Amino acid sequence: MLVCLPFFFLYKKNLRYKLAAAFKVCGTLCAASFALIAAIRLDPRCWICFAALMLHSVADYFLEFNYYLGGGFFLAGHICYIAFFTSLFTPSAVHLICAVCFIALLFYLFFFRWRKQIGKQLPFFMVYGCALSLMCACAIGCLTGHTLQGQLIAIGGALFFLSDAMICCRLLFSAGRAVDWAIMITYYAAQLLFGISCLLI
Numbered sequence: 001m002l003v004c005l006p007f008f009f010l011y012k013k014n015l016r017y018k019l020a021a022a023f024k025v026c027g028t029l030c031a032a033s034f035a036l037i038a039a040i041r042l043d044p045r046c047w048i049c050f051a052a053l054m055l056h057s058v059a060d061y062f063l064e065f066n067y068y069l070g071g072g073f074f075l076a077g078h079i080c081y082i083a084f085f086t087s088l089f090t091p092s093a094v095h096l097i098c099a100v101c102f103i104a105l106l107f108y109l110f111f112f113r114w115r116k117q118i119g120k121q122l123p124f125f126m127v128y129g130c131a132l133s134l135m136c137a138c139a140i141g142c143l144t145g146h147t148l149q150g151q152l153i154a155i156g157g158a159l160f161f162l163s164d165a166m167i168c169c170r171l172l173f174s175a176g177r178a179v180d181w182a183i184m185i186t187y188y189a190a191q192l193l194f195g196i197s198c199l200l201i
């Protein structure tokens with residue numbers, strides 16, 4: 001990942017978008033390798049996490065060229081993550097509270113603070129935002145297991161939400177290069193934590 005991230009930004013800066021996207025995908029595949037090992041050697045449930053990471057890898061590529069197509073693959077990956085997290089830790093009041101808080105925050109931002117900037121893209125933002133909120137709520141809800149695995153997943157969920165929140169701000173408002181780096185670092189960290197958590201199953 002430390003190799004892929006700098007090359008992603010280097011080739012993107014040089015307008016070699018396909019090569020940049022390929023390096024971006026490789027970073028996510030690093031995390032997928034952990035889930036693949038766990039699925040083969042430890043627990044078949046990890047195939048769901050591996051599927052999520054593979055869908056996100058495809059999304060990483062297409063997102064560089066088409067936000068809607070990339071967002072669709074991310075949406076499918078989030079659904080797989082929800083299935084994986086809830087198979088590990090039974091949904092509880094913590095999951096519900098986190099989901100309500102995340103979705104309430106989205107409604108406030110999308111309908112009151114950023115509605116003018118979002119414009120006609122509001123349905124897409126809401127569908128994706130709700131799926132993201134549910135996925136991150138299920139991840140943070142893994143804290144109820146009181147295990148290292150649950151803690152890693154919870155931190156990963158929080159980082160994923162933060163990463164996508166920064167992407168949203170970058171799409172709607174101007175942002176510098178530091179924000180791009182922060183987005184990718186938090187994103188890769190989240191995926192890596194999800195992948196590593198499979199080895200602790």
